Amino acid sequence: MRNYAKEMAIGFIPVLILFLQIFVGINMIPVLLFAGLIGGALYLVRSRGNLAAVGGERKGKPRPPAPLSFDEIGGQERAKQELIEALDFLVHEERITKFGIRPLKGILLAGPPGTGKTLLAKAAAHYTDSVYVAASGSEFVEMYVGVGASRIRDLFREARQKAAKADKKSAVVFIDEIDVIGGKRDGGQHKEYDQTLNQLLTEMDGIHTSEKPRILLIGATNRKEILDSALLRPGRFDRHITVDLPDKKGRDHILRIHARNKPLQEEVNLEKIAEESFGFSGAQLESVMNESAIYAMREESESISQRHLSMAIDKVMMGERTDREATKEERERVALHELGHAIMAELVRPGSVSQVALLPRGQALGYVRHNPQQDRYLYTRRFLEEQIMVALGGAAAEELFYGDRSTGSRGDFDQAMSIVRSMVESGLTELGITDSSMMTPDKWAIVNSSILDELMSRVKVMLSEQKEVFLRSLEVLKTEETLSGDRFRSLLGIDVTAGDPDGESKPA
Structure with a gap:
């Protein structure tokens, strides 16, 4: 009945307007404009009321955040x-x-x-x-x-x-x-x-x-x-x-917290992941677990494996794998550069290399991932010099095989000079205890040159004795693109029964 009356009104009103306009002579245009304004205002008020009602249903009783202990x-x-x-x-x-x-x-x-x-x-x-x-x-x-x-x-x-x-x-x-x-x-x-x-x-x-x-x-x-x-x-x-960066025990605890809602394979060793993620913050560790789940889903796997977690560490540390297509000569140079880092790392600290990869990630065309066994917060002069030698290993390998260097060593030199600065500020050089603010740019240049030139000479001598290892490892790396730490050590002929590995992944 109501719908019938509504239809009658809709049909009657236009007829009434035409009758008044034509036969009675009343100008209905102002009336129509006024009626239109009133109708538009009522429509807006009604629309806002409906939106407010919907918003009230959603916002009237906000869900309190879950308590965090x-x-x-x-x-x-x-x-x-x-x-x-x-x-x-x-x-x-x-x-x-x-x-x-x-x-x-x-x-x-x-x-x-x-x-x-x-x-x-x-x-x-x-x-x-x-x-x-x-x-x-x-x-x-x-x-x-x-x-x-x-x-x-x-x-x-x-x-x-x-x-x-x-x-x-x-x-x-x-x-x-x-x-x-x-x-x-x-x-x-x-x-x-x-x-x-x-x-x-x-x-x-x-x-x-x-x-x-x-x-x-x-x-x-x-x-x-x-x-x-x-x-x-x-x-x-x-x-x-x-609130500092977590140690190994803390990293293991954080990983286990974020692994509660994720399907991990039985053979997954989170303690090993905690060792490999030295220097990671809690947010980075959460990202590692999240990225590993993404890798598993991308491969349509039912659960997260150790390989997925290792790939996630590489991604969080250096970025996603890119599609750069390097030339054959560039790939060989990058491979020798990374092998120089890896060989020096194993020579000065046996057992430290976790993986050598010829895969572009972020800004790096290849990388070596190290496997620290324990956190270290105090550094001796010998340890820092060994870190510099590992950093210089890539450039030394390029000079050994090509007679020159490439721009890929820029990051390594920055790392080496940063370590030299730490040595000077800690009184671990021939300068003794000194205030770094008293060091002029010329004096810094002399200190950097004396320390880095001496260590570069030692690196070249040590790597020149490993040419056969370079060539054997190069063939494997060019074919398979990755070389595990254990397989690399077998090619190097190092028996890792004891060592003091420490470090972190550094891109080329």
Whole structure:
């Protein structure tokens, strides 16, 4: 019945308009325009109401983020212990009252990118049963003076309101990349930065111990040295916790955490992957597990194998395999270059080579992946000289077979000169203990030349005795493109029963 009446109205209205316009003489154009405007306005209002209703269904009850505990964060045992000890001041109020302890106002997490600083902040909020409010330092930087300071005030106000609404006793405010707004003030014209930092300092001073809900500020940075001293003093950031790259045990823990939801073959050895990923951050290790799953899916495999994990390490370290087509001469030169690195590595540190590959990855046309057995944090002069010799092995091999070098040695020379700089700054050269700022460019050139020329001469002598190994390995590498460490050592004739391997994959 309603549809019938609607159809009757639709048919009657045009007839009525024509009748009034033609027979009665009423000008209906203004009426039609006015009716059109009213109808359009009603349509827009109705459309927005429907969108708001749909948005309300989606946003009205946002799903709270899954709580993250400290047990789910691997590789940072010392940092977690320090952070938990600091957070206990918020959890056990009766104890701090008994001993007259002032609750901490701020905790600074400092360390390289990808080591888990944000995860630690989230776990801190869960551990203390606090509201978690996060922001990035770049969100407070604007070209208009005063906007950053206003956003700082809004951030702390939001934390207090959310804590009160959720009936929580405390709130954790996390500011990532805090060095953007907390850098040293130099008295220049950066008024916006100064006002933002001043407002942050004021808010931290205003975090009184008797205030409810209590606010704990956690800042994260990978450039602690540039932060303003007023921000680092006790009473603001009371604890400075270093979140460093994980060691072998930590890497193994992180890999196992990210392997929980992935189908691994029974023979997969994650401890070996932890050994091969020396210097990787937690984010890189997560990427290794993710890329290995992608490789397995790409091959339509039912599970992830050890080979997939090794390929993932290469990809994370040096990039995806490229489709560059090198000439026959270039491939042979690259193969000899990489064999020079590999032979020198085995001569100075037997058992260290994991794979020699004639495969283009990233910017490298070939690479040698080393297999460190243990993490090393202190280096002797002998060890650093051996590292330089391994780096120079590629250029020495090219000179040995071609009589000249190529541009492929540029990265190796940069690495070698960086090691020389470390030796000078550590007092491991004939210069003795010296201040690097007193070294002129000419003096640096003399030191580099004396050390590198001597080591290059030693490398050439050692490699010249291995020409047969070069030729045998070259044929295998040109045919199969990869040479495993064990097979390479059999060609080299080295019995690896003991050694001190260490290092990491370095592209040519």
